Amino acid sequence: xxxxxxxxxxxxxxxxxxxxxxxxxxLETKANSLPNTADNQKIxxxxxxxxxxxxxxxxxxxxxxxxxxxxxxTLERIRAKTSFTRP
Numbered sequence: 001x002x003x004x005x006x007x008x009x010x011x012x013x014x015x016x017x018x019x020x021x022x023x024x025x026x027l028e029t030k031a032n033s034l035p036n037t038a039d040n041q042k043i044x045x046x047x048x049x050x051x052x053x054x055x056x057x058x059x060x061x062x063x064x065x066x067x068x069x070x071x072x073x074t075l076e077r078i079r080a081k082t083s084f085t086r087p
Contacts, residue, residue: 010065017058024051 028047034040 006068007065010061010068013061014058014065017054017061021051021054021058024054 024047028044028051031040031044031047034043
């Protein structure tokens with residue numbers, strides 16, 4: 001079924017995004033320990049923006065996964081109600 005393949009791909013994306021987010025959190029911790037210079041502040045801000053973007057992508061991806069599952073479930077119920085068995 002199409003949903004299963006899409007769900008699997010989206011779950012894989014969620015895993016990759018979670019891994020990226022963890023790496024960005026580590027980088028953010030290291031960036032925050034840098035001396036307080038203008039260049040370092042730019043680095044810190046860039047890491048924060050990247051972390052926020054990753055979290056946003058995770059949410060959007062999960063929303064799509066949830067909606068896809070809901071639509072697929074609804075279609076399966078409709079098919080079950082409208083299917084006819086031939087003698």
